Amino acid sequence: MTWPGSFRRQETTHVRLLTVLGLTVLTLVVTFFLPPVADSQLAGGAAITIVILGLSWLIGWSGQISLGNSGFMAVGAYAAGIWAHHHTASPLIFTFLLATVVGGISGLIVAIPSTRLRGPYLAGMTLAFAAAITPLAQNFTSVTGGEGGLFFNTLTTPAWFLHFFSGANASINANAQWTADLAVVIAGFMFFLMANLFHSRSGRAMRLVRDNDVAAELMGINLSRTRTLAFVVAAAFAGLGGSLFAIINATVRPESFPLTLSITLLTLMVLGGIGTLSGAVIGGIIYSFSANLVSHVNSLTGVNPTSNLGANMQGIIFGVLLILTMLFAPRGIAGLIQRIRSFIYSRS
Amino acid sequence: MTDTNTRRITLELADVTVRFGGLLALNDVSFRVHENEIVGLIGPNGAGKTTAFNVVCGFQKPTSGTVSFPSIGRGALKPSQLAKAGVARTLQGVGLFRQLTILENVMAGAQSRPGGHIGASILGMPSGLKVERSLRDEAMFHLERLGITKFAAALPGGVPYGIAKKVSIARALMAKPQLLMLDEPASGLDEKELAEFVGLIGELRQTMSVLLVEHNMDFVMQLVDNLVVLNFGQVIAIGTPSDISTNPDVLAAYLGID
Ligand SMILES: Nc1ncnc2c1ncn2[C@@H]1O[C@H](COP(=O)(O)OP(=O)(O)OP(=O)(O)O)[C@@H](O)[C@H]1O
Numbered sequence A: 001m002t003w004p005g006s007f008r009r010q011e012t013t014h015v016r017l018l019t020v021l022g023l024t025v026l027t028l029v030v031t032f033f034l035p036p037v038a039d040s041q042l043a044g045g046a047a048i049t050i051v052i053l054g055l056s057w058l059i060g061w062s063g064q065i066s067l068g069n070s071g072f073m074a075v076g077a078y079a080a081g082i083w084a085h086h087h088t089a090s091p092l093i094f095t096f097l098l099a100t101v102v103g104g105i106s107g108l109i110v111a112i113p114s115t116r117l118r119g120p121y122l123a124g125m126t127l128a129f130a131a132a133i134t135p136l137a138q139n140f141t142s143v144t145g146g147e148g149g150l151f152f153n154t155l156t157t158p159a160w161f162l163h164f165f166s167g168a169n170a171s172i173n174a175n176a177q178w179t180a181d182l183a184v185v186i187a188g189f190m191f192f193l194m195a196n197l198f199h200s201r202s203g204r205a206m207r208l209v210r211d212n213d214v215a216a217e218l219m220g221i222n223l224s225r226t227r228t229l230a231f232v233v234a235a236a237f238a239g240l241g242g243s244l245f246a247i248i249n250a251t252v253r254p255e256s257f258p259l260t261l262s263i264t265l266l267t268l269m270v271l272g273g274i275g276t277l278s279g280a281v282i283g284g285i286i287y288s289f290s291a292n293l294v295s296h297v298n299s300l301t302g303v304n305p306t307s308n309l310g311a312n313m314q315g316i317i318f319g320v321l322l323i324l325t326m327l328f329a330p331r332g333i334a335g336l337i338q339r340i341r342s343f344i345y346s347r348s
Numbered sequence B: 001m002t003d004t005n006t007r008r009i010t011l012e013l014a015d016v017t018v019r020f021g022g023l024l025a026l027n028d029v030s031f032r033v034h035e036n037e038i039v040g041l042i043g044p045n046g047a048g049k050t051t052a053f054n055v056v057c058g059f060q061k062p063t064s065g066t067v068s069f070p071s072i073g074r075g076a077l078k079p080s081q082l083a084k085a086g087v088a089r090t091l092q093g094v095g096l097f098r099q100l101t102i103l104e105n106v107m108a109g110a111q112s113r114p115g116g117h118i119g120a121s122i123l124g125m126p127s128g129l130k131v132e133r134s135l136r137d138e139a140m141f142h143l144e145r146l147g148i149t150k151f152a153a154a155l156p157g158g159v160p161y162g163i164a165k166k167v168s169i170a171r172a173l174m175a176k177p178q179l180l181m182l183d184e185p186a187s188g189l190d191e192k193e194l195a196e197f198v199g200l201i202g203e204l205r206q207t208m209s210v211l212l213v214e215h216n217m218d219f220v221m222q223l224v225d226n227l228v229v230l231n232f233g234q235v236i237a238i239g240t241p242s243d244i245s246t247n248p249d250v251l252a253a254y255l256g257i258d
């Protein structure tokens, strides 16, 4: 029997694994040539990529909207922060696992009352959750450190890694790059997991529920369980991304994960390409360099960065980019690249 | 059919009543579908045919009465339990998944099979892949059987209506059903497709029972063993096509409507 080519491509894990490994190693090499500031930005972008992967799964694949992903990030970050604050010798991997699990549980708690809700009601519910996190963190001072937040230093650059660096700023360079490399490796691993999920039977279940819930039920799918699973996975990814974010910054504070971050995440996901793996990476890259973009635009337009307008420039730029994307590339940059590629192939 | 008394019963409705406010959509409806039997459910518009299907599938709870699947050994089922128990249904219209390819649509029919657990698949373990690959082969087999393999990679929106109907049947067959329920399978098909369809159902009956709702009388008469005629939610006749075509109550119901 002969198969249409596109089916064979998605089916093998080792191809997927090799692709992810290749891209990860390439990015690691790039971090070596980046200045420390850019390395730190890249680390943040890697954390955001993980969150967008989950969001893309939730919105693009299961068809459920969430404005609460900044809240799931906060849950993961606080879980990691509280744990690391008290158990300074705990291995890093354990902190990450804990943040992932606690994030997933928060997703479960939000999902149970939410799976009956659709569209704007679901958006409102998840938004309320995200909005509740900041005041919670501010009030439970004994656990969360209140306004001041928690400081924890869990990242120590290993001695062997320091050997690669010399000169005046050797340790600063090494620390920045170690952080970036760690974040990139974790993001690469999570990318691999999500790629597997996308092409699995569970991934198909999500799309069935999204496309036609009556027919999906007749296929034997339990609708509320499937919708809940989508939330749990998205929240687990967000929890891990949030904890990585906190660990990179060695701190977590109530205002680390504002509501506007949820909007930023949505924007980045749409810019990259909703429901695509590469779109999540593109979103993460845009996030990495959004600070540079903002200062560029501020200096080009002569806007004072400390003015009201200047301080909100990121929101304005993202807003404009979002409108342009929806008008000219509804499937995001990933979709645009796909279109250009098939255009080139069809001509050659 | 006289031998129905000795055959095992696949589906049984006993005194099923469904009330929507003041409206009796089904009134004390009882009928059976036996193993390897093809039963047609007919009746004028609004007679309660789709409601009867919905009761069987668990989409609609009966106000009173029971639904059971004796040969499967099950009582009333929830919609999400049907596939696993061996009951497959096609929806009125087409009911495919818009953004999935035809092949994926057919594979979805086996969604309830064991294997392909999320834990194994998230890690990309070979076990999950093996199951997926065998599902794909099986889906291709059904597409081939229906002569529509060349549409495997297309989206439902991009294929003719007759093809989409075949896809929905291929999807139902993936569940290896003991009872296949078809809601107006013939609507929108041309003469040639209808003839093919009669042949297909004839083959399928070797391994399953079929219950179908149909408006096309010529088609239904040459296909089924028994007919259940509904009118205003009531069973007005049960019998073979030749019995039914001369039944005065049935003629009155149809002539009264027309
Ligand atoms: N959910 C509902 N709420 C209220 N009334 C309903 C509902 N579903 C069906 N009905 C009514 O019950 C009666 C039977 O409807 P049903 O759809 O079962 O008829 P049908 O035989 O399938 O008709 P058709 O041939 O037009 O498809 C109709 O009068 C219909 O208006």
Ligand SMILES: [Mg+2]
Binding pocket: B049, B050, B051, B092
């Ligand atoms: Mg109907």
